[in-house]
Amino acid sequence: MILAVELAYWQLLLIKVLAVMVIVPTATAVIVQTFLFKMMAHMQSRLGPMEAGPHGALQLLADGGKFLQKELLAPDRADRRVFFLAPAVVLLSTFLLFVVIPAGPNVVAEDLDIGIFFALAVSSISVLGILMAGWASANKYALMGGLRAAGQLIAYELPLVLAVVGVVIQAGELSLQGIVRAQAEGAIFGVGLIGQPFIFTQFIGFALFLVATQAELTQPPFDMPIAESELVAGYQVEYSGLQFLFFYLGEFGAAFAFSALAATMFLGGWYVPGLDVDGGLISNLVGPAVLFVKTMLVAFLIFWIRFTYPRLREDQLQTFAWKFLIPLALVNILATGVFKVVF
């Protein structure tokens, strides 16, 4: 413990749960405000929200208030139980993602031995919520959107997992804290000045992870499940108020979590040269800020691509995953394995 207080197990657990429950909406708000409201607007030569607060900074409070006031509606023929459970399943998946992300030597909810594997496993639960939403809405557009989402998320989960395997082989660990340590203690050609962020050796893995993340989060150009021009809003079409907000929290909270995972695995995580990787108050205080900056950097890339490219076609999406990304990921794993054995 860094603090001089000993807490009981349940007290620690309570603090951790509360921390995650505060971090998820905050992270979502930061992502939406920075990228979706302001960056997108400026990239498209318009102002975006300007009225609420300085430069529109309080727009989210206004939007949140608006969503909270709306009535929860369900279609007449909907399967009500499944319909109302679905957003919670998506949100659960996002909340669990934050459990393993380390922001400092001690600033982590639970440094699981299986770290990154846990994150990939819980992220796959969200598909279930999307399928539930699509089916229970009793709406053909919603069902089409749910099916598209399932097909897409299954296809892109493979490159996502396979891209991570390269990092795991190089670090020799699944634990995210261990992966940060491996990068901090590594050296580039014997020069250990900045450690060895895995982006230098795993740049193919990084690119694969970003593309697969883009598809997993159903961000454009991979937004066929909610394609407005074809499917109204896909599986989200029948949701209102708080339930709709849950889907947004799930989507952009996961965007933040996946950016943080990419920053942790490829950019060195919370570590910068000069910090003590084993602990200490300074590392625990500076670490979260470092991770935040790196996370925003990765999130910027994701949203930059989102605002730049038009939507793919469904068959292009599947071909891209199965015939290009997965073989490339396998070659990357093979190459990493060879290098690991030879050097």
Add this chain to the structure above:
Amino acid sequence: MVAQNLAFAVLALVAVVAALRVVTTRNVVHAALYLVAVLGSVGALYVLLAAEFLAAVQVLIYIGAIVVLFLFGIMLTRPTLGRESGLDNDQRWLAGITGLLLFGVLSYVLVEAFGGDDLPRLEGLDREALTAERGTGAVGDAIFSTYLVPFEIVSVLLLAALVGAVAMARRD
């Protein structure tokens, strides 16, 4: 150990009730969703047994892939809301006998093999020793040394099933 026993009781109850609902519900999508509850409780039981890796595999493979494919197939072919009829076939007795037989064989094997064993006491060990002894690394070492041959045989079996599925699906 009280907390563990309590947790086991709750999880086992959820698993059994959900399993019963899988076969009694009148809606195929609901059946698949109850199956998620069954598999999730089993995954939680793995956590209770300190088998974190297995629990994550359970979630990733069974919930994240297999049930999702079930749901995908069901929704693509018969997306009916509400109760359905004609879900039963006439193999009810055969299924009951098979289930009882499997239960008997598994119980016999477990009691015969591990009946006299106690669970290892883990309270005294610290976290790092525990991880080294039975963590993910230990599982990996076991799979790729002691159990290498069974592992490879299962891999080939799965590959054969995959090739067979493709061959059957693309008979044109």
